[in-house]
Amino acid sequence: MRILASELTLDGAGRPELGRNLTYGLLDNLGRAIVTGRFETEPFPTEAELAKQHNVSRSVTREAVKMLTAKGLLSARPRQGTVVQPTTSWNLFDTDVLRWLLERQFSVDLLKQFNQLRIAIEPEAAALAARFGDEAELRRITDGLERMEAAEKGLDDTLDADIAFHVAILRASSNPFYFQFRDVVTTALRTSIRFTNRIKGRTASVADHAAVRDAILARNPDAARTAMRDLIGDVLELIDEAEGAKA
Amino acid sequence: MRILASELTLDGAGRPELGRNLTYGLLDNLGRAIVTGRFETEPFPTEAELAKQHNVSRSVTREAVKMLTAKGLLSARPRQGTVVQPTTSWNLFDTDVLRWLLERQFSVDLLKQFNQLRIAIEPEAAALAARFGDEAELRRITDGLERMEAAEKGLDDTLDADIAFHVAILRASSNPFYFQFRDVVTTALRTSIRFTNRIKGRTASVADHAAVRDAILARNPDAARTAMRDLIGDVLELIDEAEGAKA
DNA sequence: GCGCGTACATTTATCTGATTAATTAGTCTT
DNA sequence: AAGACTAATTAATCAGATAAATGTACGCGC
Numbered sequence: 001m002r003i004l005a006s007e008l009t010l011d012g013a014g015r016p017e018l019g020r021n022l023t024y025g026l027l028d029n030l031g032r033a034i035v036t037g038r039f040e041t042e043p044f045p046t047e048a049e050l051a052k053q054h055n056v057s058r059s060v061t062r063e064a065v066k067m068l069t070a071k072g073l074l075s076a077r078p079r080q081g082t083v084v085q086p087t088t089s090w091n092l093f094d095t096d097v098l099r100w101l102l103e104r105q106f107s108v109d110l111l112k113q114f115n116q117l118r119i120a121i122e123p124e125a126a127a128l129a130a131r132f133g134d135e136a137e138l139r140r141i142t143d144g145l146e147r148m149e150a151a152e153k154g155l156d157d158t159l160d161a162d163i164a165f166h167v168a169i170l171r172a173s174s175n176p177f178y179f180q181f182r183d184v185v186t187t188a189l190r191t192s193i194r195f196t197n198r199i200k201g202r203t204a205s206v207a208d209h210a211a212v213r214d215a216i217l218a219r220n221p222d223a224a225r226t227a228m229r230d231l232i233g234d235v236l237e238l239i240d241e242a243e244g245a246k247a
Numbered sequence: 248m249r250i251l252a253s254e255l256t257l258d259g260a261g262r263p264e265l266g267r268n269l270t271y272g273l274l275d276n277l278g279r280a281i282v283t284g285r286f287e288t289e290p291f292p293t294e295a296e297l298a299k300q301h302n303v304s305r306s307v308t309r310e311a312v313k314m315l316t317a318k319g320l321l322s323a324r325p326r327q328g329t330v331v332q333p334t335t336s337w338n339l340f341d342t343d344v345l346r347w348l349l350e351r352q353f354s355v356d357l358l359k360q361f362n363q364l365r366i367a368i369e370p371e372a373a374a375l376a377a378r379f380g381d382e383a384e385l386r387r388i389t390d391g392l393e394r395m396e397a398a399e400k401g402l403d404d405t406l407d408a409d410i411a412f413h414v415a416i417l418r419a420s421s422n423p424f425y426f427q428f429r430d431v432v433t434t435a436l437r438t439s440i441r442f443t444n445r446i447k448g449r450t451a452s453v454a455d456h457a458a459v460r461d462a463i464l465a466r467n468p469d470a471a472r473t474a475m476r477d478l479i480g481d482v483l484e485l486i487d488e489a490e491g492a493k494a
Numbered sequence: 495g496c497g498c499g500t501a502c503a504t505t506t507a508t509c510t511g512a513t514t515a516a517t518t519a520g521t522c523t524t
Numbered sequence: 525a526a527g528a529c530t531a532a533t534t535a536a537t538c539a540g541a542t543a544a545a546t547g548t549a550c551g552c553g554c
Contacts, residue, residue, distance in 0.1 A: 267516095268515090268516095293504090293505065293506085294505075294506065295505085309506085309507090323505090323506065323507095324505085324506070325504080325505050325506040325507070326503085326504055326505050326506075327504095327505075327506090328504090328505060328506080329505090329506085
């Protein structure tokens with residue numbers, strides 16, 4: 001019996017598979033399985049076994065494995081087979097890896113690590129934005145802030161506006177490496193909100209964000225850096241408190 | 248005539264191809280070609296054309312393209328073909344992408360962007376190391392510093408020692424996201440040395456590095472942050488001066 | 495002439511099965 | 525005991541056929 005791709009857009013349980021085609025579907029399944037640690041106890045299957053288990057051809061299998069290799073999760077060699085790499089070689093700034101990492105479970109520890117990273121990146125990004133951001137880039141920052149104000153009146157989504165603001169600053173840093181963090185920051189914010197809102201009824205304060213914007217528009221790097229640092233520092237404190245309360 | 252892989256370990260010019268097999272060889276060639284901007288003027292070839300041009304099968308071609316897709320450089324869709332993605336979607340923290348980016352040409356601008364990133368990451372990493380670094384991790388930092396001292400007497404390589412020191416701090420931050428920057432920092436240092444040594448006869452001062460180590464061992468996050476910031480700030484100033492001199 | 499849908503062409507996606515290469519483990523020789 | 529040969533395993537590569545997706549162009553009806 002020949003299995004057609006169109007018949008596989010739904011998996012056994014009837015849920016839609018992630019990805020536009022078989023390769024991306026397998027990529028997603030394997031990625032999640034690896035990150036979840038399924039292959040810490042059992043060995044990673046050989047190419048032939050994988051193909052049989054997922055009812056796809058070897059081509060699809062090999063291409064999915066190659067993509068996971070490119071993201072640092074796997075390594076394949078003849079005779080040795082395909083093996084999961086240590087987490088230190090995973091590309092944590094890859095969108096897919098990041099998503100799999102969060103889907104497996106909500107971890108306060110991971111959220112903390114996100115924000116420890118943000119407190120390094122974003123204050124410096126704000127400083128760079130103040131120094132080098134051009135007209136259009138600064139405009140985006142203001143737009144983001146205005147969306148936050150509108151959200152307070154229920155005219156926009158709070159979280160989306162918050163994300164737009166922070167990403168605008170990364171972009172305005174005019175350094176492509178900083179802009180790479182847009183996924184991490186987006187993910188961190190989406191995750192944070194689920195968490196911090198549960199702890200306190202506290203929304204990201206528009207006033208604090210406005211302070212960052214003002215410093216950047218005033219072309220004052222030091223003030224921008226400090227203002228952003230305070231902003232994220234608050235989040236980090238909140239997480240620490242919550243963690244301490246549990247321990 | 249059948250072309251065997253073993254015959255292709257050397258390319259036409261007799262240079263060894265990068266990568267252990269055909270797929271990795273093609274990956275490297277295409278990666279460099281994309282980063283160099285070859286396909287800004289001409290369209291990216293179709294899968295069939297690529298295979299013919301490089302004398303490999305379509306499987307090899309497809310797998311190489313899939314890996315480049317995983318790294319954000321390409322996107323493939325039926326009928327539309329394979330197209331190069333805008334640089335904003337490239338994964339700049341991928342080791343391969345980073346290497347291609349540097350191989351194409353030495354750019355002061357890129358070096359500057361590297362160090363603008365380092366000045367965000369490394370001071371904070373030092374602060375985290377002071378707070379959370381365990382015995383073994385701190386030991387590595389001291390080891391790195393001792394190698395730098397040995398290098399001054401010609402007993403070790405200056406650059407390798409310097410890299411070991413900085414990477415040890417990233418590791419000691421105990422945050423996997425920070426440790427991800429080991430490639431960027433390594434690359435930045437290897438590139439910096441080519442550059443800064445040409446400008447001034449200035450070696451990375453062991454005393455400044457020792458200050459960072461001491462602050463971390465003393466479990467003083469603020470001092471560690473400041474010391475590291477000064478260290479990298481000096482490099483950045485050097486680059487700015489050189490850039491200004493040219494302009 | 496304008497919209498709309500259908501037929502067609504192009505390119506990636508997928509499958510299959512055979513062959514080759516690399517590497518490890520074992521065995522045999524000396 | 526050391527080294528060389530052999531076998532077995534697994535990924536790597538090739539070839540060519542078929543399917544699916546999607547943009548383009550054509551033609552039909554209004």
